[in-house]
Amino acid sequence: MPxxxxxxxxxxxxxxxxxxxxxxAPGANGSFGVLANHANMIAATVPGxxxxxxxxxxxxxxxxxxxxxxxxxAVNFLADRAEKAADSEAAKEKARTYATY
Amino acid sequence: MASIKEYNVKINSLKNTRKITKTxxxxxxxxxxxxxxxxxNAHRYAVRLNELIARLSxxxxxxxxxxxxxxxxxxxxxxxxFSSDRGLCGGFNNGIIKYVTRWIQENKENYDSIDLSFxxxxxxxxxxxxxxxxxxxxxxxxxxxxxxxxxxxxxxCDLFTSGEYGEVYLAYNAFKxxxxxxxxxxxxxxxxxxxxxxxxxxxxxxxxxxEEKELLARLLPRSVFFKVYYTLLENSAGEHGARMTAxxxxxxxxxxxxDSNTLIRNRVRQAAIxxxxxxxxxxxxxx
Numbered sequence: 001m002p003x004x005x006x007x008x009x010x011x012x013x014x015x016x017x018x019x020x021x022x023x024x025a026p027g028a029n030g031s032f033g034v035l036a037n038h039a040n041m042i043a044a045t046v047p048g049x050x051x052x053x054x055x056x057x058x059x060x061x062x063x064x065x066x067x068x069x070x071x072x073x074a075v076n077f078l079a080d081r082a083e084k085a086a087d088s089e090a091a092k093e094k095a096r097t098y099a100t101y
Numbered sequence: 102m103a104s105i106k107e108y109n110v111k112i113n114s115l116k117n118t119r120k121i122t123k124t125x126x127x128x129x130x131x132x133x134x135x136x137x138x139x140x141x142n143a144h145r146y147a148v149r150l151n152e153l154i155a156r157l158s159x160x161x162x163x164x165x166x167x168x169x170x171x172x173x174x175x176x177x178x179x180x181x182x183f184s185s186d187r188g189l190c191g192g193f194n195n196g197i198i199k200y201v202t203r204w205i206q207e208n209k210e211n212y213d214s215i216d217l218s219f220x221x222x223x224x225x226x227x228x229x230x231x232x233x234x235x236x237x238x239x240x241x242x243x244x245x246x247x248x249x250x251x252x253x254x255x256x257x258c259d260l261f262t263s264g265e266y267g268e269v270y271l272a273y274n275a276f277k278x279x280x281x282x283x284x285x286x287x288x289x290x291x292x293x294x295x296x297x298x299x300x301x302x303x304x305x306x307x308x309x310x311x312e313e314k315e316l317l318a319r320l321l322p323r324s325v326f327f328k329v330y331y332t333l334l335e336n337s338a339g340e341h342g343a344r345m346t347a348x349x350x351x352x353x354x355x356x357x358x359x360d361s362n363t364l365i366r367n368r369v370r371q372a373a374i375x376x377x378x379x380x381x382x383x384x385x386x387x388x
Contacts, residue, residue: 009149011247011330013142028311028319041308042153044319063248066153066320078149080247080323099248101255101322 061094108366155300176267184224191347200284250330
């Protein structure tokens with residue numbers, strides 16, 4: 001599968017940067033996925049589980065944030081906070097403690 | 102003149118003091134390095150966030166956000182004063198306390214009232230008794246965290262949007278370098294239009310989710326949270342920088358004192374030996 005560049009940036013620094021195949025983000029209006037060559041987009045996200053396939057699957061617990069798909073297909077994700085978690089359950093548990101404003 | 106023993110005690114205690122100040126200096130140096138690292142990381146986030154806000158606000162034409170609306174003149178103001186929790190950092194806290202006191206004196210005719218909130222115990226201990234105080238955020242300065250800054254920022258936004266305060270300021274020591282910090286009072290609310298203008302409007306084939314206006318409404322408070330967070334970082338970097346300088350001076354002073362005391366002690370010892378010798382010689386002559 002084609003890949004694109006994803007970087008997850010928080011005020012504490014860059015949490016993740018890699019070439020990935022797809023991601024699933026907890027959007028403000030329901031979760032959505034991004035594959036390579038996605039159209040330009042800016043989307044707000046709420047605290048929840050952020051899933052990345054590179055093709056190994058990685059899970060992150062993320063706070064409120066905003067995701068942008070740039071012209072060159074790269075994705076920037078700005079989040080209040082983000083933490084890597086072992087699996088989707090752990091990420092869900094962690095994200096529950098994050099503030100929702 | 103004090104005895105040799107007394108000088109030895111004094112010199113030993115000075116040496117202990119020097120050990121402590123030297124250690125504190127080294128600890129502060131490493132903490133400063135960490136704080137500056139955090140500042141660098143935060144800066145990258147800020148650049149992206151501001152750029153995004155500028156572009157979004159350029160494409161949104163209708164209706165200003167509540168955080169952008171300038172208040173009626175003469176309304177009350179709120180200042181959040183940042184200081185450190187601990188002392189022994191030279192003029193760091195004194196500087197900001199004096200500056201805020203003067204600022205309030207100079208600006209009090211412009212507002213109905215000026216209330217203060219505090220991050221950091223030192224500022225609260227002094228200014229809290231002298232001015233109207235709203236809240237003291239305890240334990241937030243030693244380890245700046247974005248989640249904490251978010252909570253503080255949210256409260257400030259609420260106070261502003263509810264109309265309780267017309268303007269919100271942050272008072273803190275701007276970090277110039279490890280050697281110098283400059284007391285500053287900076288307005289964070291309302292957000293100045295210049296801060297969000299100047300972006301290139303986005304092309305119409307962008308997908309927005311939710312729509313642009315609501316996106317902007319989600320991002321603008323973040324820029325306030327971020328300013329609070331960055332101020333916490335600057336405050337912490339400044340504190341460690343100031344403590345490093347203060348402790349370096351203290352170490353130098355202790356060394357000087359040790360040198361001069363050692364000199365006097367040796368002189369006293371020499372005097373004692375001379376006296377003893379004279380006594381022996383005098384005793385031998387008498388025989």
